[in-house]
Amino acid sequence: MGFLPVEEQMAVIRRGVVEIVPEAELVAKLERSRATGKPLRIKLGCDPTRPDLHLGHSVILRKLRQFQDLGHHAILIIGDFTGMIGDPTGQNKTRPALTIEDVRRNGETYFEQAARILDPAKTEIVHNSAWLGTMTFIDVIRLASKTTVARMIERDDFTKRFQANEPISLHEFLYPLAQGQDSVHLRSDVELGGTDQKFNLLMGRALQKEDGQEPQVALLMPLLEGTDGVQKMSKSYDNYIGIDEAPNDMYGKTLRITDAQTAGWFELLTDVPTADLAAVRARCAADPRNAKHDLAWTLVRMYHGTEAADAARAHFERTVIQKEVPTDLETTEVPLPEDGRLVALMAANGLAPSLSEARRLVQQGGVTVNDLKITDPAFVPEVAVGDALVIKAGKRKFVRLRFVG
RNA sequence: GGGGGGAUACCAAAGCGGCCAACUGGGGCAGACUGUAAAUCUGUUGUCUUCGACUUCGCAGGUUCGAAUCCUGCUCCCCCCA
Incomplete structure (x- = not known):
């Protein structure tokens, strides 16, 4: 040895x-x-x-x-x-x-x-x-x-x-x-x-x-800068990407870093061969967008595998770039609620921490129900047992609800 | 041991008897825009049965028609001198 x-x-x-x-x-x-x-x-x-x-x-x-x-x-x-x-x-x-x-x-x-x-x-x-x-x-x-x-x-x-x-x-x-x-x-x-x-x-x-x-x-x-590009990565600044983070979040958060950080992240965080670093650096300068996507993909691959990395890339393309509802959205079964207001559904299913917050989201135009933008905070969707509802709050919070008896 | 200063929402920091759910900045969230979950601009940022109501400004009491703002006690923190 x-x-x-x-x-x-x-x-x-x-x-x-x-x-x-x-x-x-x-x-x-x-x-x-x-x-x-x-x-x-x-x-x-x-x-x-x-x-x-x-x-x-x-x-x-x-x-x-x-x-x-x-x-x-x-x-x-x-x-x-x-x-x-x-x-x-x-x-x-x-x-x-x-x-x-x-x-x-x-x-x-x-x-x-x-x-x-x-x-x-x-x-x-x-x-x-x-x-x-x-x-x-x-x-x-x-x-x-x-x-x-x-x-x-x-x-x-x-x-x-x-x-x-x-x-x-x-x-x-x-x-x-x-x-x-x-x-x-x-x-x-x-x-x-x-x-x-x-x-x-x-x-x-x-x-x-x-x-x-x-x-x-x-x-x-070096102390790695967080996703804000300013302060060191730390949980208390909420600018971190966890090792256990879900593939989609890891991918998306990585894209949020500034262009100037990209090359350094390749060097410090990835298994890209040292011999290739010069080429990587050149690419980060010449084509920051794709270089950053590759960085995100590489990180997800390292912690979750190739398949997850491909899926995360596809998910990002769909939801963020094309603003579509993700295809792999899980369905949550919920009983037909007594309080059928949209804001109540949002609060009850993790889309908003409180009714007031849900109301604000709706009023600011951040909420769609089945791809339809809703701006009336008093909106009550008409649902019956067996119906499904896809609620989207903001850019990246989605939920599909199926009502059961 | 003596003297002084302070405790306000996620953080920082105004307010010092009614116009305060509380200035402002940061952060967060949303919208627009964008290669991007960046930057920028705009809005928003206690809760609720939201043109109104309710609970908040270290803790507990008190004064007052009315207090985050005045008084008393308590807890915690900081500074200076010894």
């Missing part, structure tokens, strides 16, 4: 990477690993407070997978302990304190989803509560003595908050230390992280040196 030549490994590793600190150390580690036949230990920590993975997470998980494919050893840390501290994100929202069970369960969900990207059989899963949870107060004080306040507030996020007179809780200083301690404990060779993690990863290096270990290399991946 020989390793590829170092330069070939580096070509894979470099794809999409923002920074490798320091790159020379990584090359040296790879060379030694190849010479001794010993795989490198690649560490990735994850935050189990939000278990739903989206394409933003996939960037870094894919990178870990690439290391696996090169024959290295992947360690996925479920941050069940650090999750209870909460990484200072600058958002600084008080996070709900999760119970151990919550965190455990989230961790499992996380891994189930991550397994769609990683090679689960070759992934070592660890929980950092195993070693962080057993530290005593004196251990923590010793750990804290290894860095300084000045060093801490160098961290970009802390600097900003400090200057803006925003609160910084003392425990937030412990987060980078805890994460660094993970590296010490696992004796990691490489840690993967987003660019926002740079400080934390470097802290790992510092603590490893303190411990007399060879420090890990920090490999930083």
Whole structure:
């Protein structure tokens, strides 16, 4: 089980990477690993407070997978302990304190989803509560003595908050230390992280040196921009595409990204061969429309298969471009309602959160019933048992109701 | 320990006795347009039995014909000084 030549490994590793600190150390580690036949230990920590993975997470998980494919050893840390501290994100929202069970369960969900990207059989899963949870107060004080306040507030996020007179809780200083301690404990060779993690990863290096270990290399991946093209992909900005997302949604949401994002998404999110990336980039510039459709198709194919990808493309053509009711619409059987108003049917069948909202939709011309536009909010469709009704609300919400006795 | 400031709808932020379901911006939704679920423009954005009614402005009381706006207590948050 020989390793590829170092330069070939580096070509894979470099794809999409923002920074490798320091790159020379990584090359040296790879060379030694190849010479001794010993795989490198690649560490990735994850935050189990939000278990739903989206394409933003996939960037870094894919990178870990690439290391696996090169024959290295992947360690996925479920941050069940650090999750209870909460990484200072600058958002600084008080996070709900999760119970151990919550965190455990989230961790499992996380891994189930991550397994769609990683090679689960070759992934070592660890929980950092195993070693962080057993530290005593004196251990923590010793750990804290290894860095300084000045060093801490160098961290970009802390600097900003400090200057803006925003609160910084003392425990937030412990987060980078805890994460660094993970590296010490696992004796990691490489840690993967987003660019926002740079400080934390470097802290790992510092603590490893303190411990007399060879420090890990920090490999930083870009933060993927969300579908709004502005902010990083995040559930809280609602600009994300989930890994579990249904094919049609995944396809449609992908088309919503800006043209400028397309090429980057190919590089970071898809399995398009690295050698082809230059051609892909050229195509994204020359023919953004079709390039983006291909991107959407590719992503759906990766997560749902070729058939689903074809179907999603067809669905998009029909419903969005030609504004037709989808042919694969499922029929929901409902009893003949007492309140037969259109707005009531909409609210009862998930087309609108409330009657008022349904009314607004109707008044704004966003609703059709059996392809007929309805603008009267008091409209009552005449239906009898056995009749079917297709209600369309907005561009992409449809429902077909069949009335039963 | 002392002093000051604040809590308003999804978020931010006005309002400071009636004209407030509550300015404005962001976000969301809809319509037009478009290669697109982008951009742009327009409308809309508490609930309901919608030309009207009802419940909202940290929580609980009180003053008043009438309060998000005044008073009292409580809870939480932030800043400054020590």
